[in-house]
Amino acid sequence: MNEVIQLLQSHRSIRKFTDDEIPQEALNELIKCGQSAATSSFIQACTVIQVEDKTKRDELVVLGGNQPYIASAARFLVFCADMNRHQLACNIHQAEMQSGFTEQFITATVDCALFAQNVITAAQSLGIQGVYIGGIRNQIQAVTDLLELPQLVYPVFGMCLGYPAQNPEVKPRLPLSVVLKKDSYYDESDPATIRDYDEQVREYYRTRTGGNKDTAWSEQISEMLVKEVRPHMLEYLKSQGYLLK
Numbered sequence: 001m002n003e004v005i006q007l008l009q010s011h012r013s014i015r016k017f018t019d020d021e022i023p024q025e026a027l028n029e030l031i032k033c034g035q036s037a038a039t040s041s042f043i044q045a046c047t048v049i050q051v052e053d054k055t056k057r058d059e060l061v062v063l064g065g066n067q068p069y070i071a072s073a074a075r076f077l078v079f080c081a082d083m084n085r086h087q088l089a090c091n092i093h094q095a096e097m098q099s100g101f102t103e104q105f106i107t108a109t110v111d112c113a114l115f116a117q118n119v120i121t122a123a124q125s126l127g128i129q130g131v132y133i134g135g136i137r138n139q140i141q142a143v144t145d146l147l148e149l150p151q152l153v154y155p156v157f158g159m160c161l162g163y164p165a166q167n168p169e170v171k172p173r174l175p176l177s178v179v180l181k182k183d184s185y186y187d188e189s190d191p192a193t194i195r196d197y198d199e200q201v202r203e204y205y206r207t208r209t210g211g212n213k214d215t216a217w218s219e220q221i222s223e224m225l226v227k228e229v230r231p232h233m234l235e236y237l238k239s240q241g242y243l244l245k
């Protein structure tokens with residue numbers, strides 16, 4: 001394995017950080033790595049809000065579901081899907097922009113995810129690590145107001161970045177045969193493979209928690225997916241000008 005593959009396969013989310021700062025110049029380089037990601041039809045639909053204001057950070061801790069690392073990380077970034085500036089581009093050419101298409105929601109959101117994953121991977125190469133924060137969608141309208149996001153801009157997720165003060169084990173992923181299919185989707189061995197994987201995940205949690213938790217992957221997923229998930233999202237996205245057609 002080369003260094004890049006080793007780096008990618010050693011990813012862990014980090015939620016405890018040292019007090020070391022990330023210089024602005026280093027952060028700028030990470031953001032440029034994000035910008036280097038592929039982008040649907042060259043739309044470049046990701047805008048990052050770097051949250052420095054302490055009061056806003058503290059507020060985001062609460063809005064994000066009381067996740068204290070939003071405040072303790074050296075940097076906190078909010079990745080926004082942004083089709084607002086495209087309106088500016090259309091205005092330059094007196095073209096009337098057609099917005100609200102589901103396809104635009106997908107492309108802008110995918111752009112953001114690719115951008116962010118480049119940022120966190122580049123960060124990892126500098127010894128900086130972190131965690132994505134989907135929790136900011138718990139109270140997404142309040143986050144939108146706090147960051148003064150206009151129409152056609154929505155916060156997809158946040159990201160804490162800092163120097164790690166913990167060293168968790170790598171979380172085992174699904175076996176390759178479950179995620180890599182050849183020529184068609186169905187594979188009769190999936191249920192048995194998932195059961196084997198469940199045992200691996202139980203063991204991972206046992207080790208990580210000193211025996212306090214031993215939840216299987218399928219158990220975790222089945223508990224999660226019987227509940228509603230952020231049912232406010234559809235109305236919110238419509239109100240920001242997405243998912244209208």
Ligand SMILES: Cc1cc2nc3c(=O)[nH]c(=O)nc-3n(C[C@H](O)[C@H](O)[C@H](O)COP(=O)(O)O)c2cc1C
Pocket residue numbers: 011012013014015067131132133134135136157170171
């Ligand atoms: C889009 C996204 C949102 C996430 N949101 C949160 C979050 O709000 N809080 C948190 O602690 N972890 C969050 N995570 C981290 C996941 O829980 C984590 O990636 C997953 O459990 C796998 O663990 P690993 O990253 O250590 O391999 C998020 C991950 C992604 C990709």
